[in-house]
Amino acid sequence: MPSSSDDAQSPISPVLMSGHHPLRSLLKVGGNTMVSRLLGFARDVILARLFGAGEMADAFFVAFRVPNLFRRLFGEGAFSQSFIPVLGEYRATRPASEVRAFVADVAGWLALALAIVTIVGMLGASAVVYAIAPGFADNPDKFHLTVELLRITFPYLFFISLVALAGGVLNTYGHFTVPAFTPVFLNLSIIAAAVFWAPHLQQPAIAVAWGVLIGGVAQLLFQLPALRRVGHLHWPRLR
DSSP, rough: OGGEEEEGGOOOOOOOTTSOHHHHHHHHHHHHHHHHHHHHHHHHHHHHHHHSHHHHHHHHHHHHHHHHHHHHTTTTSHHHHHHHHHHHHHHSSSSSSHOOOOOOHHHHHHHHHHHHHHHHHHHHHHHHHHHOOOOGGHHHHHHHHHHHHHHHHHTTTHHHHHHHHHHHHHHHTTOHHHHTHHHHHHHHHHHIIIIGGGEEEESSHHHHHHHHHHHHHHEEEEEEHHHHHHHHOOOOOOO
């Protein structure tokens, strides 16, 4: 079962760049992170009771793990480690118009790369499942359920990586509260799907998989007003 540490989504840039009081920022981030962790624990308990230790649990957690692995590459790996320092440098040394253009360009190319990976992942879901969990092929029902769940959850990668981009921008401008609170929406979405929707389906895992995707969309939408406030709600572009 994935731990609630999967909810962490964007690194925190240096507080000194923000002009905010370090202790106040620390308390805000710590409080929101604690809420997310508690909800993550509640999520895991609810899913354990819903799925038990059977085939459905195995299928869902493999389908959830795959986009999370890619998320760490596109949203929190080399991309974030390179993007945030460059954005900080642009903000410190270049006009606001160039900073806005830089963010729009990065968003455009990242969105294009994510769209391609997402489409390929959905079309090749069978191959992905076979590569990640080859033992599932011995049980056709389990294998096909995992493939179906992966096709639902894979677009989560697209949205959550853009969430990481937005969180990096907000952190650079000293807005820590919104990125720290954002993971709460994923846990709430999964919990709601597991409690209110899953019991009405023959395959409850399908409802929870849709909860993952809806949670990714909700997280991105939650950050848009904050991006607008810092002047970086742009249409992505390719340049």
